[in-house]
Amino acid sequence: MSNNNCIDRYYLMQKDVTIIPVPNFEGEWNQETRRATNYSMVFAQAQQNKKHKKMSMSKTKRRSLENEEEFAIAKHGQAPFHHAYAQEDLMKITFLRRSVPKLKLHFPAAIQTGSSLTDIATPTLECVWSEQRMRFVTSEFLHFFSFTFFTVITSSLSQSNQFCDAGTGFPSSKLLIKGGTVVNAHHQQLADVYVEDGIIVAVNPNIKVGDDVTVIDALGKYVMPGGIDPHTHLEFDVNFTVTVDDFFSGQAAALAGGTTMHIDFVIPLNGSLTAGFEDYEKKAKKSCMDYGFHMVITKWDETVSREMELMVKEKGINSFKFFMAYKGILMINDELLLEGFKKCKSLGALAMVHAENGDAVYEGQERMIELGITGPEGHALSRPAVVEGEATGRAIRLADFVNTPLYVVHVMSIDAMEEIAKARKSGQKVIGEPIASGLALDESWLWHPDFEIAAKQVPLVSMYVMSPPIRKRGHDKALQAALSTGVLQLVGTDHCAFNSTQKARGIDDFRKIPNGVNGIEERMHLVWDIMVESGQITPSDYVRLTSTECARIFNIYPKKGAILPGSDADIIILNPNSTFEISAKSHHSRLDTNVYEGRTGKGKIEVTIAGGRVVWENDELKVTPGSGRYIQMPPFSYLFDGLDNKDAIYLNSLQAPVKRAKAST
């Protein structure tokens, strides 16, 4: 494969630019220039820069996503969930941008332009363009930074230009993946895959091509659809802080791990779905891979009901999530759940639930504090599996009452899984989504005696805090078995990345630890290792659980989730004889910890192709902010088939109203 050395070396040059933790693409994004400009990069730099990243934790006490206790203090108050976070919580780079507003427009470009490419332009032309742009940008710096800092930047830039001059060609828009085992959810075969302009054109043995086609050898390897992660939280603002991975860094990490699309959760802004959608549209402009949105519903009125319709009919959203936990913040009651379910049904949209009994969680937290249990183990103890099981069962019964399909996110326990199993056995359309952490981890870390473990050689205990909690050993195995037998249908991550400094907020009180773990980069490797290597599932099952079923549920199959002529060229090549190792030192997320630290396994994703472009190869990431597309998801997936019939049968079964003769007077 062709490589662009100037890109790689340019980013390695940036090692000393300490104020840029991980490239960030804030600022104005112009649709036209976005399409024309390709900022590729290598992420080795990210690890170098992580140590320079500092988060200042907010001292401001506000109600926050994970903190039902704070709700108690502010009981019945207005939940200032969004955009009310303390400014000090933002990353240093954001602080700099605020301090020098003019920089906002150009600073991100400045740090990336050394690698600018256009899709089909010649290397020489492109590098000239880059130089001009860099000169312009460096002059901007003069207004804002000291001479010393300026020198560091410009010397890096000028050195990078030399590499640009030595540019060595560009990825072809025509690819042939040769000699691999092509795996779909329904079938696997030895075949070549031919790709043109981002679309799979042919899947056949022995495809012959001309010299203008880049050939990738996949002999002895699996060629599979790129992963689709149905559950992520990028640039998630939880009131007092924001997750460290945004739509660029989170997606870059995803691509390095073989995921080529994800679906994120839009949080309404001040109750407005439209404002929330627009907010996420902005956040997602820096995307380097395809993405879709679910919408969270936090309150109920006529406006919300109308906006739900708008989201489905005009914005390409076909799923709405209801939080049964996070009392006083996101939690909704059964009345709202019923209204929401009915509306979802009428729109052909899928109702999703975070199933934990929020009242019980609140009670559990109070109990722990009264018992003097303030450490991270209190998190697990305050929201035991029974609390998850109860909410799952309740949501399932209410969805059955309305006769609408239900999707249960992050199934973490046997209790919840068994509710799903029971419902599916009775014919109800319930989808259960376990996540990577629930399959791979157990709660034992939460009982570790140190909050911060010996000089961070092993990361913070609190990094394992998420909701519902990671359970005791045994739940993981049961969830794996449920996946392999079809009781659960697909695997997500709930990637919600908070750094150790953000997690440290709850050092004296587990209720203050921001909830969430990583996984967007690790999911594909973990599922292969845990499920396929152990013999629990076949490679075809793997494709179904990590990609195809998600595409079907959210109605974008076979554009996504398949290696078929006409499908998007989102493809991974996995070498089953190679190994992977997970570490915060080498991952591509901005996170300074990794809940899978030190984990090794078999089956390595050696190549990721997103939209027909090779973005991950030879352990190098070449990604393009602005290249990711928003994927609209139409309503009425296969889950809605037959609902009308069931409704009709129900109505016929009522034998009511009973016609009674009026008593004669």
Ligand SMILES: NC(=O)NCCC(=O)O
């Ligand atoms: N799961 C979690 O702990 N954080 C993300 C928000 C949610 O999905 O509940």
Ligand SMILES: [Zn+2]
């Ligand atoms: Zn959740």
